[in-house]
Amino acid sequence: MSNNDPISTIDTNLFPAHLQLCLARLEQALAEHGYERVLIHSGEPAICFLDDRYSPFVVNPQFAWWTPLKAPHCGLLIEPGKQPVLYNYQPVDYWHAPAPVPEAWWADHFEIRDVTDPERWLDKIVDHPRTAVIGNAPVLAGCFQNAALNPTALIHSLHLARTIKTEWEQGCLAAANHRAVRGHRAVAEAFVPGASEFELQLAYLRATGHDDNGTPYSNIIAINEHAAVLHFTELSRSVPTELRSLVIDAGAEVQGYASDITRSYSTQQNGSFADLVDAVDALQLELVAEVKAGVDYRDLHLQMHHKVAVTLKALEIVDLPPQDQVDLRLTSAFLPHGLGHFLGLQVHDVAGLMDDAGEPIARPDGHPFLRLTRELEAGNVLTIEPGIYFIEQLLAPLREGVYARHINWRLIDELKPYGGVRIEDDVLVTDDQPRNFSREAFAAAS
Numbered sequence: 001m002s003n004n005d006p007i008s009t010i011d012t013n014l015f016p017a018h019l020q021l022c023l024a025r026l027e028q029a030l031a032e033h034g035y036e037r038v039l040i041h042s043g044e045p046a047i048c049f050l051d052d053r054y055s056p057f058v059v060n061p062q063f064a065w066w067t068p069l070k071a072p073h074c075g076l077l078i079e080p081g082k083q084p085v086l087y088n089y090q091p092v093d094y095w096h097a098p099a100p101v102p103e104a105w106w107a108d109h110f111e112i113r114d115v116t117d118p119e120r121w122l123d124k125i126v127d128h129p130r131t132a133v134i135g136n137a138p139v140l141a142g143c144f145q146n147a148a149l150n151p152t153a154l155i156h157s158l159h160l161a162r163t164i165k166t167e168w169e170q171g172c173l174a175a176a177n178h179r180a181v182r183g184h185r186a187v188a189e190a191f192v193p194g195a196s197e198f199e200l201q202l203a204y205l206r207a208t209g210h211d212d213n214g215t216p217y218s219n220i221i222a223i224n225e226h227a228a229v230l231h232f233t234e235l236s237r238s239v240p241t242e243l244r245s246l247v248i249d250a251g252a253e254v255q256g257y258a259s260d261i262t263r264s265y266s267t268q269q270n271g272s273f274a275d276l277v278d279a280v281d282a283l284q285l286e287l288v289a290e291v292k293a294g295v296d297y298r299d300l301h302l303q304m305h306h307k308v309a310v311t312l313k314a315l316e317i318v319d320l321p322p323q324d325q326v327d328l329r330l331t332s333a334f335l336p337h338g339l340g341h342f343l344g345l346q347v348h349d350v351a352g353l354m355d356d357a358g359e360p361i362a363r364p365d366g367h368p369f370l371r372l373t374r375e376l377e378a379g380n381v382l383t384i385e386p387g388i389y390f391i392e393q394l395l396a397p398l399r400e401g402v403y404a405r406h407i408n409w410r411l412i413d414e415l416k417p418y419g420g421v422r423i424e425d426d427v428l429v430t431d432d433q434p435r436n437f438s439r440e441a442f443a444a445a446s
């Protein structure tokens with residue numbers, strides 16, 4: 001591997017300590033909910049209806065917390081005080097390439113038992129009344145009559161345990177940012193006349209070394225008006241006659257961990273849209289600087305709305321005091337999504353909306369899409385992704401509304417062909433300054 005390979009920058013020596021922390025957190029959760037052991041199944045691929053093809057396999061994220069192995073039909077049996085057992089599915093199969101041999105740096109910490117039949121190895125695990133089973137493979141229901149299948153309280157505890165990232169996980173998340181930044185830089189370079197969204201996608205995949213199914217989510221590559229569609233994943237093949245703007249929201253994966261980065265570009269160096277990109281970038285950095293243990297993420301989300309209102313006023317898009325704009329929910333027409341979300345093994349990582357007892361924490365009134373409502377703790381990793389968009393479905397009611405005369409419709413109609421702006425970084429919460437994995441990766445690459 002070359003020196004700038006993002007995977008070689010992670011330190012596999014951190015893995016044993018990660019595993020020890022997972023074991024300690026699991027032991028506590030099992031004791032709390034009255035279980036003695038857990039069987040975590042990796043999952044099985046779904047077959048397409050009336051076909052012999054399978055959907056891309058996505059491993060059970062509870063399984064992925066313990067091992068980077070992404071193979072179906074495997075199981076982990078974990079019992080505090082004993083070495084975890086990995087039931088490693090190795091079928092007799094001359095149709096497909098065999099699953100890769102587990103790498104020593106992680107596999108040495110498991111007792112590995114190769115199993116050839118996904119239907120039968122589960123039967124060999126003696127049923128035990130204090131076993132919890134976590135997974136969604138249909139075969140699980142029939143095999144563990146006495147065990148608890150996916151007990152909600154235990155799963156909530158394990159989800160909460162995953163919100164504090166170990167040093168190993170932080171390293172993987174940082175590396176996933178380096179990997180994604182290679183793609184982002186390639187796309188920024190390829191964004192020249194003649195580019196289509198599909199061509200930019202190919203440039204991204206080539207630079208990151210991902211295939212379509214390997215990225216942690218479907219890339220959003222939106223030129224011009226498409227940037228007003230929050231999740232524009234259509235990847236048009238047609239070449240626009242004029243390039244005005246680009247939103248690229250694309251991540252990468254390292255050892256199961258995801259990055260989620262968004263950048264916005266204006267082809268013009270000056271003008272209202274270029275000013276808007278700069279303003280959103282500046283307010284995004286201000287919000288990142290507020291990320292700290294003890295901060296309520298809901299407050300940060302509301303601060304974002306206030307900052308967006310300040311920007312709308314400064315750029316003469318809305319002529320009302322910022323607090324009035326927020327109180328009247330005008331900012332929600334320009335920014336209909338949440339500030340961000342937890343990030344980890346899953347792009348929208350778990351436990352963002354629950355308290356330490358697993359009970360829901362309400363979103364602020366009028367903010368139905370916020371994905372994180374917790375008070376931040378050191379070790380959380382989350383995204384900060386403000387935006388400002390020109391979405392006609394949301395603007396139309398304002399054009400008719402009582403505040404229409406405070407809104408600069410001429411300027412909005414001038415900006416609509418640019419779609420919108422979003423800037424998103426991945427941030428580690430500490431007791432002090434946050435660590436911005438995404439900006440670090442851009443800085444290292446430039």
Ligand SMILES: [Mn+2]
Pocket residue numbers: 260340341383385424
């Ligand atoms: Mn995101």
